[in-house]
Amino acid sequence: EAQVTQNPRYLITVTGKKLTVTCSQNMNHEYMSWYRQDPGLGLRQIYYSMNVEVTDKGDVPEGYKVSRKEKRNFPLILESPSPNQTSLYFCASSADRGPYEQYFGPGTRLTVT
Amino acid sequence: AQSVAQPEDQVNVAEGNPLTVKCTYSVSGNPYLFWYVQYPNRGLQFLLKYITGDNLVKGSYGFEAEFNKSQTSFHLKKPSALVSDSALYFCAGSLSFSGGYNKLIFGAGTRLAVHP
Numbered sequence: 541e542a543q544v545t546q547n548p549r550y551l552i553t554v555t556g557k558k559l560t561v562t563c564s565q566n567m568n569h570e571y572m573s574w575y576r577q578d579p580g581l582g583l584r585q586i587y588y589s590m591n592v593e594v595t596d597k598g599d600v601p602e603g604y605k606v607s608r609k610e611k612r613n614f615p616l617i618l619e620s621p622s623p624n625q626t627s628l629y630f631c632a633s634s635a636d637r638g639p640y641e642q643y644f645g646p647g648t649r650l651t652v653t
Numbered sequence: 654a655q656s657v658a659q660p661e662d663q664v665n666v667a668e669g670n671p672l673t674v675k676c677t678y679s680v681s682g683n684p685y686l687f688w689y690v691q692y693p694n695r696g697l698q699f700l701l702k703y704i705t706g707d708n709l710v711k712g713s714y715g716f717e718a719e720f721n722k723s724q725t726s727f728h729l730k731k732p733s734a735l736v737s738d739s740a741l742y743f744c745a746g747s748l749s750f751s752g753g754y755n756k757l758i759f760g761a762g763t764r765l766a767v768h769p
Contacts, residue, residue, distance in 0.1 A: 544696070575759075580662075582743060582759035583697075598756075630696055639685035639704050639747050642757065644696035 542567045546631050546645035553621055554653055561616045561648050563631030571634045572614040573598070573642065574606065576627040583630065589614055621652040655680045657746045659760035666734045666767050674729040674763045676744030685747035686727040687757070688718055692740045700742075703727060714738070734767045741765075 544565045553559055565572065573588040575598075585598030589608040603625055605617040614633075618625060628649050632642040658677045666672045678684055685704055689697040701712025708720045718729045727744060744760040 573757075580761050582657075582761040583757075584759070585756065588756070632697075639702065641687060641699040641702060642697075644689075644698070646694075646696045 542643070544631055544633055544643050544645035546629075546648050548648060549646060550649050552651045552653065555622055556620050559618050559621060559650075561618075561629060561631075561650070563614045563616065563645060564612050565614075565631075565633040565643070566612065567633060567635070567643065568611065569633035569635055569643070570611070571636070571642075572608070573632045574604070574614070574616045575630045575632065576600065577630060577647075578627055586616070586629075618650075621650075623652050626650060626652050655746070655748060655758060657744050657758050657760040659742075659744055659763045661763050662761075663764045663766060666765070668736050668767050668769050669733050672731050672734040672738070672765065672767070674742050674744075674765060676727045676729065676760060678725050678727060678744075678746045680746040680748060680758070686718075686720065687745040687747070688712065688716070688727075688729050689743045689745060690740050691743065691762075697743060700729070734765075736767050736769055739765055739767045 547562045570591050574586040575583040577583050584600045586604050587606040589595045630647050631645040634640045634642045656679045687702045688700040691697050701710050703710050703720045711717045716731050741762050743762050745757045748756045
C-alpha cells in the first residue's frame with residue numbers, strides 16, 4: 541500500500557529535550573516536505589527536500605532541522621524544543637516537481653511543556 | 654504576497670442539500686489549485702486539482718470545484734451532502750520557483766458540518 545508513515549503519532553516532552561520525528565514514504569517520491577498545522581493558520585511549510593541531500597527552508601524553519609540521506613526518509617529534528625513548537629506536524633511527499641498532489645502522513649501531535 | 658483564503662471558518666449543511674466551501678486565491682501567473690480533506694486524527698487526503706483546461710473539475714467522493722479566473726475563486730461543491738462529508742477542508746495554491754518546484758500555500762481551513 542502506498543503510504544507516508546510518521547512516528548511517533550503522539551509525543552509529550554519537556555523544553556530543551558532533543559527529539560526526532562521520523563517520516564518515511566514507499567512511493568519512490570523525490571519531493572518531501574514538513575508542515576505544521578495550527579488552528580486558524582492552516583498548514584505552514586517548515587522544510588522541504590527536492591532530492592537526497594537537497595533540502596531548503598520553508599516558511600517557518602526556525603527551531604527545526606531536517607536531513608535527507610535516503611530517498612524514502614525525511615526526519616524532522618527539534619534540537620531544543622520550546623512550548624511554541626507545540627503543534628500538529630505532517631510529513632508529505634509528491635512525485636515530481638510539477639503540480640502533483642502531495643501525499644500526507646497521519647500526523648504527529650507534539651506537546652512541549 | 655501570494656495567498657489562499659477560505660472566508661468561512663465553518664459551513665453547516667443539512668444532509669441531502671447542496672454544499673459549497675469557498676476559496677479565493679492570490680497567486681501570480683497560472684495558478685495550480687487543490688482541495689484536500691482532513692478527517693479526525695487523519696492526514697490530509699487529496700480531493701481534486703485544477704491545472705488548466707475545463708473550469709469545472711471533478712474529484713473524489715462526488716466533489717467538484719469550479720475555477721473562476723475573473724473572481725479568483727475555486728469553490729468546492731457537492732450536489733447532495735452526506736453526514737460522512739463532515740470534515741475539515743483545505744484549499745491550497747501552488748507556486749512555481751525557478752527550480753521548478755511547486756510549493757503549496759494552504760488556506761486556514763473550513764470545517765464542514767453536515768446534519769442529519
